[in-house]
Amino acid sequence: MLVAGSASPAEAGTGQLLVHLRSLLPGLAGALRQVANVILEDPAWASRATIVELAERSGTSPATVTRFCRTLGVAGYTELRVGIATEIGRADQAGWEVGIGADVLPTDPIDRVLRTLLAVDVQAMHETAAALDLSAVDAVADAVVAARRVDFYAAGGSAAVLEDQQLRMYRIGIATWTWADVHNGLTSAALLGPGDVAIALSHSGRTTETVEMLAEARRHGATTVAITNFSTSPIADVADHLLGTSVRETAFRAGAMSARHSQFLVLDLLYLAVAQRTHERSTEAFARTADAVAAHRTPYEPRARGGSARSADPQRGA
Template sequence: MTNDLKDSFSGAGAGTGAGPGPGTGGDAPPAPAALAAKVRTLAPSMTRSMQRVAEAVAGDPAGCAALTVTGLAELTGTSEATVVRTSRLLGYPGYRDLRLALAGLAAQQESGRAPAVTADIAVDDPMADVVTKLAHDEQQTLADTAAALDTVQLGAAVAALAGARRVDIYGVGASGLVAQDLAQKLLRIGLVAHAHSDPHLAVTNAVQLRSGDVAIAISHSGSTGDIIEPLRVAFDHGATTVAITGRPDGPVSQYADHILTTSTARESELRPAAMSSRTSQLLVVDCLFIGVMQRTYESAAPALAASYEALAHRHSPRTR
């Protein structure tokens, strides 16, 4: 993504060209606890100058909260306009609102309720440190995703799934594994669900969808063409569409009736985005599954029990 294109996402109300999609927030600034998650999620799509501002506020919220907009611009080697644009991209009307959130985040970290950012995994880290750092990042990713997840959008997606005639789920790479996980969960409680990682099959199946069906796209970047195209086709044919993405302002959102935002740990050389995004995607998938189970319990519980019994019978010792 070029800097010019990145800058197009930095203004107030920036989106995909069709305006902000549902479930993207924007009505109220993020709570202090969600600020760090927003920085981690959005930093990769920012310009380098905006990243410097974001990294500064995430790394030293107390210090930055004490700075004026001019002071933060000087600290990061950027401009006041860049500081304001970064504030708006993070969900705050202006820098004053961001400073208030930074002060709140600093207070939480001081009290121990918000963990400080830890160092990335290094090539020469002992295995004990690798385990500790990975566990911290996984826990933080789950906490960030839970804090940012729009439960209204989640409830609407659950309602659509619970009454769906058919569910198609699109994902490639690591997201494809998450798509398969959701499909097999839904199948075990009696829903007709299929995961598609082949883009051609995904589109040809999407053509068959209609009102009463559900299509789910899973894409951390929100810009994977092989995922966007089948979701667009499903949207155009009247299906209810859901996007599970770490970039709610990405192109996938313009074809999504409901957007479920995921968070991710900081990407590093030894921990790529695909690896860290999978954790948050699986949390959202599990939330969808439990929600559907609750809504369809009378039919879902017997179906799940039957699947357990069938599997247990398959793996039991054969009798002569």
């Protein structure tokens, strides 16, 4: 069930077991998915339950739970329980005010909405950082630096996230384009070749247009990269490198909306890794572009003591 570029709990540390399980969930079916759902619904209970109790609550059998452990990449049920307990303990130690599965309720006052939002986003970024395959980030950064051109593919709201990344890369001298229209994206992908890089963003990993564009780029020999929350999603099948986020949905924010901060964390890391590798060129390009737009910034007028900046200007009316 594991894909290239993803780490098993044994490789990433048992403290990322629930993160890994959520990323695998769309690829699980039948009895295995039943076991996964029971664990994710109440991780604290699962960390204390016997194998028989977990099997009974999930409507399966101890043999199915054992098979589930192998699918998840852990040695056995004891390691599964330890991994769940470790992740819960890590969340408690981090001081998150709301636990796993926290959500915003319709009757919550605005101060609790703020605390919940902060806790959920911070937790997602911590989990994303802990589970991120840094060797894959290094490999992608090397490929981007050496590339003739870099294409970014996404649809809907994900395209806005990638457009920000594309503009930042372009500003430090990387030839980049963002494609949100599938026809234009497929046309561009067909013109890529070995040495070029194609990076696609899809929270679900199941957006047909995004998968098609990345697959077309791969068919022509480009190095392909997928940023997604689910390591067993279709987009992972057409990616040479997988950069994962770890985000859970809330009632008023679908997964793609909840994923923004974690996606920017991954993209920021990639941007800085590229900038490090091209430090002199990036520094010069950044300075030149900043100078080019400097004349379009309104001059700062310090506020006069006892009055506004406007009233301090004798050439302006009261």
